[in-house]
Amino acid sequence: MMVVMERINRKRWLLFDIVFILMIYAIFRFSYVATWEILGIDLGRFVGALIPFGMGVLLRKYKSLFHVFIEQSWFYTIAILSFFILFISRYFEDLGIIPLYCVKVGGYLLPLLGSLIVFYTFSHGIYMRMRSVLSYLGRHSLPIYILHIAFVIQLPQVGSFILQQNAITSVTIQILYATVLTIFSISLSLVVYKIIVMSSLLKRLFFGE
Known part of the structure; x- marks a missing residue:
């Protein structure tokens, strides 16, 4: 692309x-x-x-263009508040408080807002000790994007357990669960990537490198 x-x-x-x-x-x-x-x-x-x-x-x-907005504190404040509001609103759809179409629109906006929040966070020198790791992941974002789907584990039992908890506990468990799965899937994606790129033909075919 x-x-x-x-x-x-x-x-x-x-x-x-x-x-x-x-x-x-x-x-x-x-x-x-x-x-x-x-x-x-x-x-x-x-x-x-x-x-x-x-x-x-x-x-x-378009990094220089986006800096006009993303490096502004007010933009970050609006983005993170909007993210949490949209995230929490999904729990009220079953109660009929929020229309389903609003929840669906929020589902499209959440990844966009999340991307902007992450970009803002790390562009301001936060987590400096992790910068080398994040830079490495950034350079390999395409293979991670392509390969990670194969390693995202779906456990219905875990999902059912999370849904049975109260809202705060449910969100906390989801964050912990997602963090563990993210580390697992990214790590395996990079391992598979290293194996694939040992062949110059496959490297060119799958990743255009």
Whole structure:
């Protein structure tokens, strides 16, 4: 996707890239691709991760432009408050307090807001001891994006247990559970990536390197 964007948008128009990413997402999201499974791997999760990945591409490509907004404290405050409000609102949909379509819209906005919050957080020198690790992960974001879906474990028993807890406990457990799964899936993705790139042909085919 990044290679295609560079080829067809040589003048680096931001609006063009935004429309292009949304168009690719819409094609996958509203086609049968989102329902495909390969070896039990749900490709719908892959499609859902396209938006935050596209945001990362835009932030990297138009870094100076986004700095105008993202490096402002007020922008971060609005983003993080909006994130928590949208996240919590999902728990009120079952009670009929919030319409379902609002929850669905929030589901699209959450990964975007999360991407902006993470970018702001680490661009301000927070977690300096982790900078080398984060830089390494950033340089390998494409293979992580492609491969991590295969290692995301779904445990219905854990999900049922989490839903039985009160709201605060449920959110806390979800954060801990997601953190463990994230470390696990990223680590295995990087291991598989290292094995694949030992072949220059496969390296070029899968990652365009």
